[in-house]
Amino acid sequence: MTKASFQPQDSEELLPHRIVLNVRSMPSYAYGHRSPIWWGTVAFAAAEGMGFAMAIGVYFYLVFINGNWPLSAPPPDLFWPSLFTVVLLVSAWPNARAKRDGEQENLSATRRNLVIMSLAGIVLLVIRIMEFNGLHVRWDQNAYGSAVWLLLGLHTLHLLTDLGDTVVLTVLMFTRHGHGKRFSDVGDNAFYWYFVVASWLPIYLILYWFPRWW
Amino acid sequence: MTKAITPHELDAVPEVTRLATGERGGVSGARSEADYSPDPKELRDDQVDGPELTARLAKTWGTQKGLIGALSTVDHKVIGRRYIITALFFLFLGGLSAVAMRLQLARPESSLIGPDLYNQLFTMHGTTMMFLFGVPIGEAFAVYLVPLMVGTRNIAFPRLNAFSYYVYLFGGLMIWLAFMLNIGPDVGWFAYVPLSGPEFSPGKRADIWAQMITFTEVAGISVAISVIVTVFKLRAPGMTLDRIPLFVWAELINSFVIIFAMPAVVTASALLLMDRLVGTHIFNPAEGGDALLYQHLFWFFGHPEVYIIFLPATGWVSAIVVTFARRQAFGYIALVLSLIATGFLSFGLWVHHMFTTGLPQLGASFFTASSMLIAIPNGIQIFCWIATLWDGRPVFRTPLLFVIGFFFIFVAGGLSGIMLASVPLDAQVHDTFFVVAHFHYVLIGGNVFPLIGAIYYWFPKFTGRMMNERLGKWHFGLAFIGFNVAFFPMHITGLMGMPRRVYTYLPEMGWGNLNMISTIGAAVFFGSFLLFLYNIVTSARRGPLAGPNPWNAGTLEWASASPPMPQNFDRIPIVTNREPLWAHRDSLPVAAGLSVENREQIVSTVTAGRADLRESTPEPSIWPFLSAVAITILFVGSMFTPWALVWGTPPLALALIGWFWPKAGTEDER
C-alpha cells in the first residue's frame, strides 16, 4: 500500500541518457506524406468531405421524402455550371504543375503557376455568381431551394477558402519568404485544390443532372 | 552521462540502426544539399549535456512572461492544462445545474424553480456535460499527455491547438453568459425541431445553442487533427504501431471518431440556424422539409458522441490498470482492435435513439442487432482489463479504486443499454428516467470515474505534487455511494412512468420518495466533488513532492520531470518496448542531434516509427488568440445578422494571414 510496494526508483532524478541515434543530418522538411502538414491537410479534407457527404445526404433524404423533385421549380440552368466544371477540371493541370515545380523548388515556375491558379480561382468565382443566378429557386422558397443553396454555398465556401490560401501563398512567393518550406506549402495547397475539384464533381451531377434524370 | 551505444541495443532497434548508418527513405529530387547540412554555428544537443542542456532547451521552448506571452503560448502542456481546468470548471457548472434540478424534483409540484428556468437548466446541464465537458476533457488529456507519451516535444500544429482552446473557451463562456442573461437555450441538449425551430423558439435562445455547437465543433475537430498527426508523425523513433501506449491508441481512435462524427452535428446545427435566421425550409414539412431529418443528423453524431466521451476513458483505465496491476496489459492487440471496432460500430447505431418515431420496423431491427453487437468489443476490453488485474499485483491506491468503481457502474450501465437496444423494450423506457439512469451509469461510470482516477494518477505529473491519499479514499467512497443512491432509483421511477425533462410531477404519481432519495444521493455525490476540489487545491500547494515517476509506471510521460520542462525531454527517447521505462530501468536510450536554439523535433514515419525529419515547430504567436477572437465576433455576429459573415471575414482573414505569415528565419505551419 505504501510507496515501497512500487519498487520505487528512489531517485528524484531523471534517467540518464544514452545516445543511440544522431539525427543531425536529417532533412528539415519533406514533401507529401512525409510531412506532418500533409497529414493535417488530409485530415481536414476528411472532416470537410464528411461535411459534404452530410449535405449530400440531406439532399437525397429530401428527395426521398418528397418523391417529386425538384419541388415546384424548373431544374437549374446548365450552361454556367458546365462551364465552371470545365474550367475547374482544366485548372487541375496548372495545379499539378504547381505541385511538381514546387517539389523541384523552381521558384519562377512556382510563381507563374500560383498566379495562374489565383486567376483561375477568381474566374471560377465569377462563374459561380452566374451559377447562383441560374438556379431558378430561392433558398427560402422550399426545401428543394434550401438544399440546392446549401450544397452550392458549401462548395463556394471551400472555393473561397482555397482562393484566399492561394493568393496569400502567391504573395509570399514574391517576397523574401519564397524558399524552403514554402514549396512544401505549395504542394499542400495544390492538394487542397484537388479536394475542391473532387468534391465538386458529385455536386455538379447531383445539382444539375439528377433533377433531370429523376 | 552519455554512454556509447552497444551493438546489442542496436539490434533492438533495427530501424534506428539503418537510419543511424545513413539510409534515408523518401523522395529524391533536385533539392539543394544545403538543406541537409545543419548550420555549423547552431548549437546541437549532442554538444551539451546535463543541466546546461536542460536550461538552454527550457529557454528555447519556454513560454514568455506577461499577458501577451500567456496568450501567445503554444506549449501543449500549458494549453492542455488550461483545457483540463476549463473542462473541469464546466463540469462543476454542469454539476451545479444538476443539483438545482434535483432540488426542484425532490418534492412533487415543487415551486422552487419554474418551468422556464428548469428547461434552461436541463438544457445547460446536458449541453455543458456533453459539449463543454465530455468531449473537451478527453481531448484536453490528449493535448497534455499524447506528446509526452509518444516522446515528442510539442503537439503537431501547436498554434491550431492554441486556437482551438480559445474557440472552445469563448463558445463555453458565450453560452453560460447567455444563460446568466436569461437567453439560455431551453430546448434540450438535442434541440429537436420543430421545438427549437423558428416558430416555437422565439428569440435568440436556440441560436445560442446552435452557435455553441459551431464553436465546439471547430475546436473539437482542430484538436482531433492535431492529435492524429502527432500520433502519426511525431512518435519517438522506434515506437512502432504495436508499441503505442493504449491511452494514445484510445485518443487516436477517439480523434478519428470526432473527425467523422462532428460534421454531422454541425450540419444539423447549421441547418437549424439557417431555418431560424434566413428562412430555409429544411425542417419545414409544409414546404418539403422534414422534422425527422434533424434527428437523423443529430444522432448520427449523437451516438458516436457517447464513444467520444468513453474512448479516452478506456485509455485512462488501461493506463491505470497496467500501472497499478504491476503487469503489462493482457491482450494488447485485442484491446486495440476492440477500440477500432468500437469506433466503427459507433456509426451504425444512431437509429436506436429514434425507435419511437415510427420508422419502418425492419430498419429498426437492424439497429437493434448493431446496438447489441457493440457489447462485444466493450466486453473484450472489460475482460482483458480484468485478466490484467488477475495476473497482476494490484496496488489499491485511489486511481485504482476509481477504476474499480468504473467497472461496477459502467458494466451495469452497459447492460441496461442492451435493454434500450431492443425496439420493444425501448418503446416502454425511451425518454423516461430509466434512460436517464442508464446513461448516467454509462457516462459517469464510463467517463467521470476513470477521469477522477486519471487526475489522481497524473496529478503528480501535472503539478509535481502528490494528491492526498486519505481524502482520495473518502472521495471515492462518497462518490460511489452518492452516485448509486442518486441514480439507481431513477431506473425505477422511469419504469413507474416518470418521463424525462419534466420540471415537476403530480403528488398522486407516487414518485416522490424515490425522487427524494435521488436528490439526497445527488447531494452526497456533489459533496464528494467539493472534497475533490479541496484535495486538488491543497495538494497543488502543499502536497508531498513527487519525483519524475512516483508510481513507477512504464510509459514515456514519466521519463520527463514532474512537472515537465517546456521541452518535455532533453533528448528525444528511443522506444524499444511498449513500456519503455520498465524495459530500461537504468538509462534511457535517446536520439541526439537536434538544435538547442530552435524548436526542433523529430518527425518519424507513420507505421514503423522511423526517424525521418528534424522539423522545426512553430514559435509562440498571438495570432491564434486573435483569430479566435475574430471568429468569435463572426459567429456571435452571425446570430444577429447574416451580414456578419461579410464584415466578420476580413478581420478573421487578417488574423489568419498574421498567423501563417512566416517570421524571418524560422519556419511555420499551416
Added chain:
Amino acid sequence: MRTLLILPLLAFTLAACEREDREYRSNPVTAESQEKIALVPLSAGPGGPTEQRSGLGKEYEENAFHISQGQRFYVWFNCNGCHANGGGDSGPALMDDRWIYGGQIENIVQTIREGRPNGMPSFRGKIPDDQIWQIAAYIRSMGRNVPKPAAPGRKDDMSPGPAEQRRPPGEVIDGGQVPPSAQMPQ
C-alpha cells in the same frame, strides 16, 4: 484578476435584455391598460396632441416571446381571415407603412380592443388585454417596426415570403387611406 472578470458579468446581468423574458403571467393580472394616444400627430393648437403611454408597448414589442405568442393568437383568433398574412385581403394590409388609425402599438391595441368602422370588430372582453398587446406586438413586427432579434422567423407552414425578421425595418406613417376593399362592408 477575478474581480476583473466578475465586474463585466455583473454589468451584463444588470443590463440583461428584456427581450428574452417569458412573462406569461401578466401583471397586474386583470386590469385593462390605460393608454392615451393620438391617431395622427395633428391637433388644435401648438405642441401636438397630449399623449400618455405606460411604457407597456415597449415591453411587448421588444419581447420575442410576446411577439411569438401574438403570432400564434393572430391565427387562433382568425385575424388572418381578413388581413391574410399581413398583406391584407378584405381588411387592410398590416405590413405596409400606412396606418389609418395610427401605427404605434398603443393605436393597434386600441383598434383591436375598440374595433373600427367598415368591418373591424371590437374584441373588448373577447380577447384578454395581455393577448391583445401580444397580437399588437406581432402586428408591429409585420412591418418590422420591432427590433430584429425579437421579430419572428419563418413559420412551419407554407411560405408566403420572407419572415418578419428578414424584412427591412419599416416606418410608420399615420393617417392613411381606407383601402377600397375595406370601404364597403363585406
Added chain:
Amino acid sequence: MKRAFSILLLSLPLAGCQGWQSALDAQGPSAQALAEMFWIFVAVLGIVWVLTMTALLLALRRRRPADADPLSTDPGTERRMTITVSVAVALTLVTVIALTGLSYAAQKVLFSHKDGALTLLVTGQQWWWKITYENEQPNLVFTTANEIHIPVGKPVLIKLESADVIHSFWVPNLTGKMDAIPGRQNQLQIQADRPGIYRAQCAEFCGLQHAHMGMLVVAEPKEDFERWRNHQVSSAIPPNDPERQRGMEVFLSKPCIMCHQVRGTDAGGKVAPDLTHVGSRRYIGAGTLETTRGNIAAWIIDPHGIKPGVNMPTIQLEPDEVQPLASYLEGLK
C-alpha cells in the same frame, strides 16, 4: 432512520409493480409481453453483471510476487487467460444473439396490428391532447380532449398527429410509446384486458408545460363504453338552475368562446379543449387537476399559477362570476 432507509430501499423494486402509469403493472397484452420480456432481460443481464463483478473481485487478489518484473509473463497463465477471455467473449456473443432474437419475436407480436374495433385520431398540442373518435357513421364522430375511453378487450387503433411540435403518446400500462410528429402520421394499437383508469403522459419534451401534458385512458365494459360514446356525441344539456344559467351567460360573454367549444351553444372555438362534456372528465388542465368545482374555479382564476406558460389566459372576472362559471362547467357532464 437507517432502518427506515433500508426498508425504503427494499421496497423500491416492488413499488414499480403497481401504479396507474407504470410499465410493470401491465394491463394489456402488449404491455404484458413487454413486462415479461423486461424481467427476462433483467435476469439474464443481472447474472452477467454478477459474474463479471465476481471475476473482477477475484482478480484483485495479489498473484504476482512483489519483485516480479512487470514485463514478464508466464506462458501457461497467458494461455489460460486467453482461453478464459475467449470463452467469456463467446458467451457474451451468445447472450447478445439470444436477447436479439427474443427482442425480434416480441417486436413482431407488438407491431402486428389487428383489426381495430375503434379508430382514434389523437393530436398532440402544446400542452394537451385532442382526441377525435372516428367512425364511418358521421353522427358518431366526435371530438374530446385529454380522456380516452376504450372498451375492454378490444384492440384500439390510435393515429397520432401533432399540431405544433413533437409529442409522444405513452400509456405505460397498456403499451410502449409512439411519437406524434408534425407532417407525419404514426399508428399505435392499444388494448386493455381489465377495466381501469390508466394514465398517459407526453414523453417527448415539448416546451414549457411538457410536465403537465397528461391524459387518462378509461377502459370499461363494452356497454359502459357505448353509453359513454352516445353521451359524448350529444350536445351539451342547457342548464336549468339559475346559478348555472348565470354561469353559462358568463361563459358566453367572456373570452372563453374564442378558444373553447361547447356544442349546443355559441361557443365554437377550436383551438383549445372541447368543453362540451368537460364535467364528465376526471381531470382538467390535461391531467393536472381533478375535476371539482373548486379546481375549475382555481384554474380559471389563475391558470399560470397552476400550469405556468399554458396558453389559457388569465381573464377578467368579477368575484361573483367565478362560482357560477365553475358550476356551469362542472355541470357539463
